[in-house]
Every structure is written in C-alpha cells, then in structure tokens.
Amino acid sequence: MSKLKLATAWLDGCSGCHMSFLDMDERLLELAEFVDLVYSPLVDLKDFPDQVDITLVEGAVASVDDEAKIKKIRAHTKMLIAIGDCAITGNVPSMRNPIGPEPILDRAYIENATLQPQIPCVVVPKLLKVVRPVHEFVEVDVFLPGCPPSADTFHTALTAIISGEPLDIPALTRFGA
Amino acid sequence: MSDTAEVKTLVIDGQEVSAVRGQTILEVARENDIQIPTLCHLEGLTDVGACRLCVVEIKGSNKLFPACVTSIYEGMEVSTNSERLQKHRRMILELLFTERNHICSVCVANGHCELQSLAQDLGLTHVRLPYRNPELTIDASHERFTADHNRCILCTRCVRVCAEVEGAHVWDVMGRGINSMIITDLHENWGESTCTRCGKCVQVCPTGALYDKGKIGSDHPKYPDFLPYLNLMREAR
Numbered sequence: 001m002s003k004l005k006l007a008t009a010w011l012d013g014c015s016g017c018h019m020s021f022l023d024m025d026e027r028l029l030e031l032a033e034f035v036d037l038v039y040s041p042l043v044d045l046k047d048f049p050d051q052v053d054i055t056l057v058e059g060a061v062a063s064v065d066d067e068a069k070i071k072k073i074r075a076h077t078k079m080l081i082a083i084g085d086c087a088i089t090g091n092v093p094s095m096r097n098p099i100g101p102e103p104i105l106d107r108a109y110i111e112n113a114t115l116q117p118q119i120p121c122v123v124v125p126k127l128l129k130v131v132r133p134v135h136e137f138v139e140v141d142v143f144l145p146g147c148p149p150s151a152d153t154f155h156t157a158l159t160a161i162i163s164g165e166p167l168d169i170p171a172l173t174r175f176g177a
Numbered sequence: 178m179s180d181t182a183e184v185k186t187l188v189i190d191g192q193e194v195s196a197v198r199g200q201t202i203l204e205v206a207r208e209n210d211i212q213i214p215t216l217c218h219l220e221g222l223t224d225v226g227a228c229r230l231c232v233v234e235i236k237g238s239n240k241l242f243p244a245c246v247t248s249i250y251e252g253m254e255v256s257t258n259s260e261r262l263q264k265h266r267r268m269i270l271e272l273l274f275t276e277r278n279h280i281c282s283v284c285v286a287n288g289h290c291e292l293q294s295l296a297q298d299l300g301l302t303h304v305r306l307p308y309r310n311p312e313l314t315i316d317a318s319h320e321r322f323t324a325d326h327n328r329c330i331l332c333t334r335c336v337r338v339c340a341e342v343e344g345a346h347v348w349d350v351m352g353r354g355i356n357s358m359i360i361t362d363l364h365e366n367w368g369e370s371t372c373t374r375c376g377k378c379v380q381v382c383p384t385g386a387l388y389d390k391g392k393i394g395s396d397h398p399k400y401p402d403f404l405p406y407l408n409l410m411r412e413a414r
Contacts, residue, residue: 085282088303095280097310130310135303143302147282174297176281176288 004053004162007039009073011066012093012131013059016148017084018042021056023151031155034162052077054161058148060086060093061132065125074138079161081142083154085175087134088145094131101127144169146177153177187253202244202255203231213257214266214295216383217332218245221404222341227333229269230295233257241265263299270296271304276355277311278327279384285397286385292330293384316361318368321390322379324359328386331357335378335387342407347372359386377404 010018018041024031038049048069055077061067074080085091096104105127110117134140144157153173160167186195189202189211196205201224206213216228226243233244236254244257256262273279273292281287313326333350336359340346347370351360361370379387381401388397 082303085280089274089280090308091280091282094308094310095278095283097308098278098312132307133303135305136307140303145302169302170297170300174281175279175293176284 003033004035005038005049005051006035007037007048007052007055007073007077008041009039009048009055009057009059009069010041011057011059011069011087011134012062013084013086014092015041015058017056017058017086020146020148020151021083021154024155025151027151027155031158031162048072048076050076054079054081054158056081056083056144057087057134058083060090061128061134061137062093063125063127067128067137070134070137079141080134080138081144081157081161082134082140083144083146083149085145085147088143089175090131090133091147097130101129142167142169144173145175146173147175149173149177182251185249185251185253187249187251187255189255190257196249198249200249202233202242202247202249202253202257205249206244206255206257211257213244214298215245216291216295216330217334219334219338219381219401219404221408222334222337222381225333225337227331228273230266232262232265234259234262267299267301270299270301271306273330274304275306275308277309277313277329280327284328284385285388285392286328286399288396289398290385291383316367317390318366319372319374319390320368321374322367322376323388323390324361324367325386325388326358328384329359330384330386331359332383333359334381334383335359338377338381338404342404343373343375343377345371345373345375348378380404 008018037043038052039045055073057073057080061070082088086093105119109119144153146153156172157167183198184195185198186193189206189209192209194205194209203213203218213231213233215231218224218231224245226246229243231244232241234256235242281293284290316324336348336350339348347361349360351358351364361367361372379389380399380403
C-alpha cells in the first residue's frame with residue numbers, strides 16, 4: 001500500500017495544536033509508516049503540493065492571506081480536517097470580533113508604542129473584519145475540537161481515519177478541551 | 178380510570194410508567210431513569226421552559242412540547258429521544274453558541290459548563306451558523322462575584338433562585354428576544370445593587386456567566402445540588 005500524503009497547515013492560531021500533534025512522540029514513527037508529511041510548518045516547503053490526501057488545519061481565518069491559503073488547501077486536498085477550537089469556532093482570535101481590527105491594531109501599534117508608532121502594512125497581510133472558522137470559507141470533512149486536541153485524540157482520530165474505521169469524536173474531545 | 182383519578186399511567190419511550198396528577202413529563206421521566214437534557218431546569222426552582230432543550234414528542238400532535246412545563250395525562254404517549262428531537266436539540270445548542278461569545282478555552286467554567294457538556298453529549302463538533310459576535314459587558318463591580326454577559330444563555334436560573342429561594346429578587350431580565358439581558362435591580366451595577374452576597378446565583382449558573390472572583394482560573398466547579406437539599410431542610414422545619 002502506498003503511503004498517504006499528509007499535510008498540516010497553520011492559520012491564525014497559537015501553534016498549540018501542532019505542539020499537541022508532536023506530543024504523540026514515538027507514535028509519530030508508527031504513523032510515519034502509513035503517511036508521508038508533504039507540507040507543514042514542520043517541514044521546509046514553501047508551496048502547498050498539488051495532491052494531498054489528508055490536511056490538518058490549525059487556526060481561524062483572520063487575514064486575507066489565511067483566506068487565500070485555506071482556499072488553495074481545499075482545492076488540493078481530498079480530506080480536510082479542522083483541528084482545534086480556532087479552526088472550528090474562531091476561539092481566542094475571534095475575541096477581537098466584537099471590537100473590530102482597527103481599534104486592536106491602534107492599541108497594539110499606536111497607543112502602546114513608545115518608538116515609531118505605526119501600523120505595519122508591508123509584508124504582513126491585511127486583517128479581515130471578523131475572524132471566522134474554517135468551515136465558513138471551505139467545506140470541512142472532519143472536525144476535531146479542543147484547545148488543543150490532546151495527543152491521544154490526534155492519535156486515535158488519525159489512526160481511525162487512515163485505516164477507514166469509524167470515529168466517535170465527541171467521545172474523544174470537546175470545545176475547550 | 179376516570180380523569181379525576183390521582184394516579185395516571187402513560188408511556189414514555191415505550192416504557193409504561195405511572196405518575197401523579199399534576200406532574201410534568203420531565204419529573205416522571207427522571208423518576209423512571211429516562212434522561213431528557215435540560216439547561217434552564219434545576220431541581221428546586223420553578224420551571225419556565227426557557228431553553229427548550231427538553232422538547233419531547235407526544236403522540237397525536239406534530240408540535241414539540243417542553244417536558245419541564247407540560248403536565249402528564251392518562252394514556253399519554255411520549256417520545257423523548259427521536260432523530261427529530263436530537264436534531265432540534267443540536268440546533269438549539271448551535272443557536273446558543275452563536276448568540277453570544279462562548280470561548281470555552283478561556284472560560285472559568287471550562288470543563289464544568291453545562292452548555293459545553295451538553296454539546297459534547299449531543300455530538301456537536303462544530304456550529305453550522307455564523308457567529309453573531311455581539312459586544313457585551315462584563316460586570317466586575319461586585320466585591321465577590323463577576324457577571325460575564327458573553328457567557329449568559331438567559332436560562333434565568335439566577336433570577337429564579339434569587340427571587341424564590343433567597344427572597345431578594347435582585348436579578349431580573351431586561352429587553353426582549355435576542356436583546357434580552359440579565360440585570361441586577363433596575364439595571365444598576367451588581368456591586369451597587371441590593372445583592373445579599375449569598376452566592377446562590379453563582380452556584381446555579383450553568384455556564385461561566387456568573388462566577389466567584391476568588392476562583393478565577395480554568396477550574397471553577399459549581400455546586401447546584403445545595404438547592405434541593407436547602408428546600409428539603411426548609412420544608413422539614
């Protein structure tokens with residue numbers, strides 16, 4: 001059996017989901033017998049590959065860059081898995097939603113700056129008006145909530161998905177877990 | 178058996194049960210270990226049918242009935258857990274999650290929240306509706322407690338426990354529909370209200386909307402079980 005192509009992506013999140021993924025420790029080696037990691041913040045590849053079997057997406061969609069990324073990922077992925085509360089509910093990044101991006105940027109870069117107060121506009125992507133979960137932009141196949149989902153949750157879920165066995169997600173994790 | 182008889186027999190989920198006239202479907206179901214999910218209901222408080230999580234089907238009607246405020250009758254046939262009911266309950270939860278800002282991961286009630294637990298029990302892994310993201314206040318004016326309106330699901334347990342058990346009636350509801358807000362006195366700050374500082378409202382709140390300042394953190398269990406006990410002891414006097 002040829003190995004499945006696995007990708008992981010990081011939108012507006014704290015990377016906690018990726019840390020939890022790494023917390024699978026030696027079970028990663030077991031997993032590596034079935035999948036090749038073809039794209040991830042953990043590997044140095046700049047462009048998302050053309051054909052990916054499973055992509056795990058961490059983080060909410062908060063900027064124009066995130067939006068473009070998630071659309072590209074969806075177009076080239078067979079199974080898209082939203083991991084963690086940011087990707088699924090907006091979570092902490094969405095706490096700016098009732099206030100809006102402008103006052104937040106003002107607070108961070110103007111009001112609290114002592115040297116050269118200015119809002120960065122070069123290289124960094126423009127923020128969207130509201131932070132929204134991944135499934136409000138593209139279709140998501142599997143939702144794995146948690147902040148972050150535990151290593152055990154990752155292991156059980158990925159093992160089941162790879163082997164095509166049924167998966168009872170609420171038995172594994174919940175919002176805020 | 179005539180209609181005026183005290184004891185009624187009915188069927189809940191195919192199980193024949195007997196009940197006393199005037200009992201609600203929820204009471205009878207729980208007496209018989211039939212689980213119906215609830216949020217606004219709390220043993221020891223008057224039922225108001227606010228959350229609608231306990232909706233059930235009654236044979237002969239297409240409507241859904243809130244089990245907590247629907248009285249039983251002779252020969253009634255109740256279904257409490259059909260596909261249709263589960264679908265409606267999940268939708269109610271999704272609406273509750275979208276209505277205010279429930280960020281579970283940074284909530285003091287994370288892990289001890291009835292809304293969060295119900296979502297897990299009913300298999301909710303995501304919310305299909307767009308979030309409303311309302312701008313809401315946090316009232317930290319009280320010396321001991323905080324009211325975070327972002328977490329409130331308007332179950333009115335706090336209103337009822339304050340009025341019916343403590344007898345102070347400090348909490349109330351202002352506005353209508355989606356704009357409803359829980360308020361203290363005539364919309365004064367909690368800290369400047371006529372609050373007796375008993376803390377019953379905090380213990381009965383199913384979410385992190387009302388919490389004890391002394392217990393800030395991610396581990397904030399609540400103990401609403403005091404209520405039936407308190408009522409029992411009062412009745413015994």
